[in-house]
Amino acid sequence: MCGIVGYVGKRDALPIVVEALRRMEYRGYDSAGVAIVDDSGHLMVDKRAGRLENLDAALAAHPAGSFAGTTGMGHTRWATHGRPTDRNAHPHVSADGKAAVVHNGIIENFAPLRAEVEAAGIEFSSDTDTETAVHLLALEYDGGEHAGDFIGSAYAVLRRLEGAFTLVFTHADHPGTIVAARRSTPLVVGVGDGEMFVGSDVAAFIEHTRDAVELGQDQVVVITADDYTITDFDGVSQQGKPFHIDWDLAAAEKGGHDFFMLKEIAEQPQALADTLLGHFENGRVVLDEQRLSDGDLREIDKVFVVACGTAYHAGMLAKYAIEHWTRVPVEVELASEFRYRDPVLDRSTLVVAISQSGETADTLEAVRHAKEQKALVLAICNTNGAQIPREADAVLYTHAGPEIGVASTKCFLAQIAATYLVGLALAQARGTKYPDEVAREYADLERMPDAVAEVLKTGPAVRDLAQSLADVNTVLFVGRHVGYPVALEGALKLKELAYIHAEGFAAGELKHGPIALLEDDLTVIVIMPSPSGRAVLHSKMVSNIREIQARGARTIVIAESGDDAVRPLADHLIEIPQCSTLLQPLVSTVPLQIFAAALAQSRGYDVDKPRNLAKSVTVE
Template identity: 45%
Template sequence: MCGIVGILGREDVADRLLEGLKRLEYRGYDSAGIATLHDGAIDRRRASGKLRNLAAVLDAEPLPGTIGIAHTRWATHGGPTTNNAHPHATDEVAVVHNGIIENFKPLREALEARGRVFTSETDTEVVAHLVSERVEAGDDPVAAMRAVLPQLHGAFALAILFRRHEGLLIGARLGSPLVVGYGPESTGDELYLGSDALALAPLTQRISYLDEGDWVVLTRDGGVQVYDRENDPVKRDVVASGVSDVSISKGNHRHFMLKEIYEQPIVVAQTLRSYLQRLEERVTLPVPDDFDLAAIRRVTIVACGTSFYAGMVAKYWFEQFARVPVDLDVASEFRYRAPVMEEAGLMIVISQSGETADTLAALRHAKAEGQKIAAVVNVPTSTMAREADLLLPTHAGPEIGVASTKAFTCQLAVLAALAANFARARGRLSPDEEREIVTHLAEAPAALNAALSYDEAIAAMAPAVAGARDVLYLGRGTDYPLALEGALKLKEISYIHAEGYAAGEMKHGPIALIDEAVPVIVIAPSGPLFEKTVSNMQEVQARGGKVVLISDAQGIAAAGKGCLATIEMPEAHPLIAPLVYAVPVQLLAYHVAVAKGTDVDQPRNLAKSVTVE
């Protein structure tokens, strides 16, 4: 959440800061702003709303300066107004901030008691005033930061510029990511700060990842000096980011979300290529020598949102194939229930960004309890990836649409491969069974492509759902997490209230909600659970419910009569059915949102990469 870009340059930086923010707008779009130094003063341009509003302000009032910081905001403290937009500034400093300063209220009260005047409702402004106080009292910027950082409790990534130091930027991170970029010689050795490598990709491929608690001083004459949380000088490796600097584009698609839905056959194939050995018909994972899957006695899966639903599917697979007990937790609740972490346990964390604050906190708790950690992430250089014992990348590529699509199906592909590998390590999978799994997983990209061919039919029936105030989704087995995911997608981008239920639970309460105005989306591929799911569907129809059945040709022929609409899917083996049936629930949500005229790629109140608890 929120995005940071900083440039210590040789030429005016405002245009490049704005370009960096465009690559980060998916992280927050409540407001945006840029601050630079020129003529010995801090100058700012800020605007509420989408980034285009800031661009219009800059067109009207250009912002000179060869050093600057920029921010795109997801509001936490204070509404999405211009006054609450970052950067926050005093006469001496300007600050941008990702995260939450949890103790900002007592800090603010103390500052106000000392005569400091605040102009925003944010937690961030306390940082600007605390640093200003030290600078005004005679501290140099490094001494000021050394004094202020221990006072801040919570999570933060900070970038700060100082009025009296035209060639200086300072950054800090605790619980929220921040990277340092090193410019090529052609730029006069420019230096950069960014909340992730994606923001800096057009500027440089040479970056350093700051460790937890690090802070960094960037100077034109002295280069880069990193300090750890004990204020000792340290070195952090300079690495190649590997992030493409190609302009992020929707191509021929109307929205990023639709483009990313259509990319799923390709990115799932890319992901599976890393894990399936087709010639040997085996599943291979990059497991370190000291990581013994056979010794694992219990698995804990922790994630948030869409990633949590991928974990729900994986629980079925791990218990079915590897016969290992699995606990599943929403990351934001995990630490607060005093979980019992058994010896020889494995925690699997799942996150698109690899920076999700709640999931990262769960990872660190489990690691402190002696658990092994496997991370299923889309960013192999993320904090979770670096702190895990076993890294399992998803290879989905950048996902710009805030509602996750291709990251979800790639997570499922990786988790299926892990379940198979785990089962083999535990002696629960014969060579023939493993060959069968490899065969079916290899069929997934083609099946996803076939599912996409029903896009027009889904678009045609979407208006039948778009007028609803409430929608229910039903599924059994691995289709139950798909029902939850479908409901989440619809909520996220169409703002229709939707809930997913295990189909057998309908008669235990939710059936009271059924009437003619509540569409019920039933996910029921033909297979061992089909007849039971259809029985639950018929209970809905008997009470006047309008059913949209998502099934294959065999299922629709058997149960499609009397439905409001049917969405036909290709036949798919039960192992890959969750990947295939993700497509229609994604497309249905997408087309309903388009029919309602909502902002599909940047839905209200949401942001990607949730780096606050």
């Protein structure tokens, strides 16, 4: 969630740091701040609650040249400890005004550490757990075992902290040096020419360098203008993982759209194609970095899918496909609930963990619980080198590219495709589908980018419809079979973006309670199953629409082109291309994304940055 950047070089640090924070706004934040150390050893800090514009205004009010320095760091905060106020914003500064820290995550043992600091006579100026770390650093530096040693003092503090965190320290007595560390939350190093960076992700420094180093779990990096060193928390030399960034700033531009999310909706055909690319070789489905053999997969007798939010809906769709293709039972679990109910796992269980960022705290902890129970774990992730794929037994990377909009769109479709690849790989290994059947299913998947491109053509009509409904207060979504998770996802998008009451239901459940909500002019969006698929589902859904209309509700129906039976029953009809039942969610979801974004726009909301939400949830 929080965005972190650190810079050491020969250029003025402030504009580099502020622009990096701007590029990381998509992570979600409620305050922002910067710390700059000048070459004469003065530490300058300013921070403000609210948008970056508030910080810009505060910095502009300082005397010219007062934030001049070539060492700096910045932070966009998502509140966990303490309300989003100026005093709780990062960076936090030691009582002597010399040391500063920014932090992502939670320091779980902050309470006894804070009591220790207060016993030393230091008064806290915030309500955060983060401030504890900078005071401990100052105490160690001023009179501890590592007195006068900034780097040694930082190591001493890091060894005392418990929890999941990224921390970046700077000190006025040591301009030109930054110490940063990670445990379970992301941090990468940017390697420039005469300058070095650290950041929560590569967006922090991609304007300046494409050479990066991924930090592992419990690693510390010390950067200067000309070099970096990586160690563990005890100072023992370690190696990071160098990589080259193969996308540039153009990938983070809106491409002529009003919002990043609209651009990302339009990118879905490419995201799907890129995710599928290279996964069928020599007549077989292959997965990325598959460290699970066919023998391992043949031993699987149960599958759990764990995920949160939109990724959870992708997991629900995975259940239909995997069970259909493999006859192996699949359970779909909210990652936040998984480990607390003591699920039954063993060596014959495959846990599929879905996370766009690969850093989702709830999903990461579910992965760790599964590993403790000796289950096999396969991660589906959009971020190379993230923590969840690092800890999994195997990983299948989606290749949707950077997704800036907080509400997931192209990553959702890529996740669906990836779970289907997992299902086909399982069916292939277990022999529940013949090779020609696997090849046929994969070929059907390969045709879906064109189908998504076709449904995108409905965009203008869907936007017009959404704008005409800008004043609605409630929208219900109903679907059957794979249409049910699509209904849930449609409702979630509307909640996230337009802040209105929206609920998704399995259509067969209408008569078991939700039908009481139906009334005149209530909007109900119906996801119709294919008439050429399971005919019984289609006929039952037609009956559901009649029930809805009989009670005066307004129906918006998403149906395959050529579905003439439903046309007379739809107040508004949105047609999608024909495809197989299991693949229909890849096209039926798209109009719902467009609808939610357009409704939010018509109500004057920021589609890319929904209130109270963050792109990557890195705390439980």
